[in-house]
Amino acid sequence: DADVTQTPRNRITKTGKRIMLECSQTKGHDRMYWYRQDPGLGLRLIYYSFDVKDINKGEISDGYSVSRQAQAKFSLSLESAIPNQTALYFCATSSVGDNYGYTFGSGTRLTVV
Amino acid sequence: QKEVEQNSGPLSVPEGAIASLNCTYSDRVSQSFFWYRQYSGKSPELIMSIYSNGDKEDGRFTAQLNKASQYVSLLIRDSQPSDSATYLCAFGSGNTGKLIFGQGTTLQVKP
Numbered sequence: 230d231a232d233v234t235q236t237p238r239n240r241i242t243k244t245g246k247r248i249m250l251e252c253s254q255t256k257g258h259d260r261m262y263w264y265r266q267d268p269g270l271g272l273r274l275i276y277y278s279f280d281v282k283d284i285n286k287g288e289i290s291d292g293y294s295v296s297r298q299a300q301a302k303f304s305l306s307l308e309s310a311i312p313n314q315t316a317l318y319f320c321a322t323s324s325v326g327d328n329y330g331y332t333f334g335s336g337t338r339l340t341v342v
Numbered sequence: 343q344k345e346v347e348q349n350s351g352p353l354s355v356p357e358g359a360i361a362s363l364n365c366t367y368s369d370r371v372s373q374s375f376f377w378y379r380q381y382s383g384k385s386p387e388l389i390m391s392i393y394s395n396g397d398k399e400d401g402r403f404t405a406q407l408n409k410a411s412q413y414v415s416l417l418i419r420d421s422q423p424s425d426s427a428t429y430l431c432a433f434g435s436g437n438t439g440k441l442i443f444g445q446g447t448t449l450q451v452k453p
Contacts, residue, residue, distance in 0.1 A: 260439055271445035272386075272430070279439070319385055323439060330376055331432075331441055333385040
């Protein structure tokens with residue numbers, strides 16, 4: 230099994246729908262992150278969490294919310310999806326012990342129509 | 343000034359040649375630097391990390407760090423077509439633990 234698992238792998242949803250992307254990890258890392266990747270724009274940080282009680286906004290948090298249900302689980306929600314949220318979404322984890330090097334999940338390709 | 347500068351490419355090299363990828367960064371206090379490889383539609387995969395000035399070698403890959411010049415590079419020796427991918431450099435942002443990513447350099451290795 231993968232160290233960092235994202236579900237679903239692919240999702241097509243309609244404008245205005247609420248959608249949740251889930252991330253779980255077995256690495257025992259305390260830090261978790263959500264990024265989106267768009268062609269030509271690179272990886273952009275949406276939200277990050279350094280532990281269960283610590284949630285922080287990244288550079289593009291508008292229109293998104295997150296929940297850290299446990300050390301191993303970090304979910305990203307789009308409250309009311311819009312077409313420009315169509316992107317590839319990655320969850321990542323890290324820890325001090327790994328000098329902060331990230332381990333990425335396999336990604337969720339989200340299309341909002 | 344962008345926090346991380348990478349030439350987007352594409353960088354094209356013939357099979358068997360040395361590919362040289364470069365990255366400059368703006369955070370003078372950063373202590374950790376990483377190179378990730380990303381195939382199209384896939385997630386980034388960590389291939390090298392470096393924390394001290396100088397060179398670090400791992401198989402066909404060599405990472406080079408010069409903190410005074412705020413410069414990190416990745417050399418790929420004996421390039422193979424399977425090395426064709428986008429290479430992202432990243433550095434740790436101060437003491438926050440977050441990584442700041444460059445936009446990536448696309449490498450094409452031609453048989």
